[in-house]
Amino acid sequence: MLDHTTTGAPQTDPQTLDLDLAAAGVVGVIITWADNNGIPRSRTVPIEQFTAATQRGLGITPLFAVFDSHDTITFDHPPLGTPSGDIRLFPVTDRVVQLAGQPAFAWAPGRQVAADGSPWPYDQRTALERQVAQAAEIGIELRxxxxxxxxxxAAGDTGDDPRPVYDGPSYGPTKMLAVDAFAEQLLSDLVRNGIPIGQLHGEYGPGQYELNIAPADPVTAADRQLLTRQTIHAAARAHGLRAAFAPLVTSGHVGNGWHLHTSLSRAGANLLSGGDGPAGLTPEGAAYLAGLLRDLPAIVAITAPSLSSLQRLRPGYWSGAYTCWGVENREAALRLVPSTSLLGPRHANVELKPSDAAANPYLALTAVIAAGLAGIEDGLTLPGPVQEDPATWSDQRRAQHGVHRLPTTVEQQLDALQGNPRIRAALGDEIVGAFRAVRTSDANRAADLDPADIIRAYRWLY
Structure with a gap:
C-alpha cells in the first residue's frame, strides 16, 4: 500500500508518481469529477498510461455538462446542442491517493479543459478555484x-423500501454494533485515504449514519467529499451492504443532509467570533452571514437542486426549509455555531442545512462563497437571529421577520438562480445555462411521477 502522505504531496514528476503507484500494486487510476447533478462520473486510466494522461489528458465528451440525473442528454443548452466536440480530462496529480478499499486502484479528482488545453468554462472545480482566489485578493481565507x-x-435488498440495517433507538451504541465490521473498515480506510474526520455515529433515521469531514480549504473540502463517497461505497460493498446518499431514501423518514460548514478569517483571526455582534460575530462575519441570507434561495437552487432534495426540505425535519438564521437553531437554514471558551475562536462556523448529495460540491461552495463575499463587499446588516421553529409561526409573523419558505419547485429554484446576478456571475453563464437545462430535463421527466416514484428514481444515484 502506497502511503497517502506520499501521493498527497505535490508531484513535480508524474513519472515518479507513476512508478510509485505501480510498485504499490496499482493497476489503474480512477479520475473522478462531479456533474451538474452532483453525480460522480469517472474514467479509469491504466497505470502504464497515467504519465501520458497527466500530459495530454483523456478525451471525454463535453456533453457530460448536460447529462441529467438519469443520464438523458439534453440539447436544450444551445452551446452544447450537438453531439460533436471533445474536451480533455486531466488528473490533479497532487491529490492522487491509492484507495484503501480498492488497493489495485488509485483515485484523483479531475479537471476539464478545452481540447487545445485552454480553460473549459463548464469545469466546476475551476469555478471554485476562481472564487477562492477572489477571496484571497481581499485577504479572506475560507475553510x-x-x-x-x-x-x-443489505446489498441484495432492492425492494421498494430497502430494509435498513438497524431499526431501533437513534444514536445508540447498538446502532453502531449492527455495522461493527463496516465501521471498523471505514474508519481505517478513511485514515489511509487521507480523509480526517471528527466522528462517525448512528443518526436519527432507521439505518442512517453520519460522519463529518474535518475542515480544509474549499477546494480540498470538495475533493474530499467525492473521495469520501468512494470510500464509503467500497467499505459497504466489502461487508455486503449498500449505501444510499439520496436526499430522501424512504418516504415518511428524515432525509440525508450533507450539511456544508464554512468559516472565514482575516490574518488568522476567525471573523465569526471575537466581535461585538450576536454570538460574537465581527462586522465582516455578520456581513458574510447576511450575504448568505440574502441569496439563500439562489444558493439552495445549487446546494439542494434535485426533485429528491425538494421532497427532503420539509418544515419540522431539521432540513432548514425557511430563509432565516439562528444561533444553534437546527430548524434555521443557516445555523451559526459560535465559539466557546472550551472550543476556542477557530471553532465558530456557519452551517448551511439545505445541502445534500445532489449538489455538485464545487458549485455549492462557489455559490456560498460568492454570496458571503458579496455581503461583505456591500456592507450588509444582519437581522436578528430566529431561535424558534419558524414553521410554528403565523404567516404574518414570518412576514414581519422577513422569513419565507424556500422554493418548493424546480421552476421556483431556477427563477431564484436566474434572478441572482451574484451567483450567476460566480458560476458563469455557461455553467448556469447547462445547470438550468439539466434541472428542467429532470423536472420534465418526473412530470407524471408520484412522490414515491421520485424517491425510487433518485435512491441510488449518488
Missing amino acids: AGYEIEFHLS
Whole structure:
C-alpha cells in the first residue's frame, strides 16, 4: 500500500508518481469529477498510461455538462446542442491517493479543459478555484467541511423500501454494533485515504449514519467529499451492504443532509467570533452571514437542486426549509455555531442545512462563497437571529421577520438562480445555462411521477 502522505504531496514528476503507484500494486487510476447533478462520473486510466494522461489528458465528451440525473442528454443548452466536440480530462496529480478499499486502484479528482488545453468554462472545480482566489485578493481565507449522512441496507435488498440495517433507538451504541465490521473498515480506510474526520455515529433515521469531514480549504473540502463517497461505497460493498446518499431514501423518514460548514478569517483571526455582534460575530462575519441570507434561495437552487432534495426540505425535519438564521437553531437554514471558551475562536462556523448529495460540491461552495463575499463587499446588516421553529409561526409573523419558505419547485429554484446576478456571475453563464437545462430535463421527466416514484428514481444515484 502506497502511503497517502506520499501521493498527497505535490508531484513535480508524474513519472515518479507513476512508478510509485505501480510498485504499490496499482493497476489503474480512477479520475473522478462531479456533474451538474452532483453525480460522480469517472474514467479509469491504466497505470502504464497515467504519465501520458497527466500530459495530454483523456478525451471525454463535453456533453457530460448536460447529462441529467438519469443520464438523458439534453440539447436544450444551445452551446452544447450537438453531439460533436471533445474536451480533455486531466488528473490533479497532487491529490492522487491509492484507495484503501480498492488497493489495485488509485483515485484523483479531475479537471476539464478545452481540447487545445485552454480553460473549459463548464469545469466546476475551476469555478471554485476562481472564487477562492477572489477571496484571497481581499485577504479572506475560507475553510469548509461536510457532514455526510447516509443510509445502509443489505446489498441484495432492492425492494421498494430497502430494509435498513438497524431499526431501533437513534444514536445508540447498538446502532453502531449492527455495522461493527463496516465501521471498523471505514474508519481505517478513511485514515489511509487521507480523509480526517471528527466522528462517525448512528443518526436519527432507521439505518442512517453520519460522519463529518474535518475542515480544509474549499477546494480540498470538495475533493474530499467525492473521495469520501468512494470510500464509503467500497467499505459497504466489502461487508455486503449498500449505501444510499439520496436526499430522501424512504418516504415518511428524515432525509440525508450533507450539511456544508464554512468559516472565514482575516490574518488568522476567525471573523465569526471575537466581535461585538450576536454570538460574537465581527462586522465582516455578520456581513458574510447576511450575504448568505440574502441569496439563500439562489444558493439552495445549487446546494439542494434535485426533485429528491425538494421532497427532503420539509418544515419540522431539521432540513432548514425557511430563509432565516439562528444561533444553534437546527430548524434555521443557516445555523451559526459560535465559539466557546472550551472550543476556542477557530471553532465558530456557519452551517448551511439545505445541502445534500445532489449538489455538485464545487458549485455549492462557489455559490456560498460568492454570496458571503458579496455581503461583505456591500456592507450588509444582519437581522436578528430566529431561535424558534419558524414553521410554528403565523404567516404574518414570518412576514414581519422577513422569513419565507424556500422554493418548493424546480421552476421556483431556477427563477431564484436566474434572478441572482451574484451567483450567476460566480458560476458563469455557461455553467448556469447547462445547470438550468439539466434541472428542467429532470423536472420534465418526473412530470407524471408520484412522490414515491421520485424517491425510487433518485435512491441510488449518488
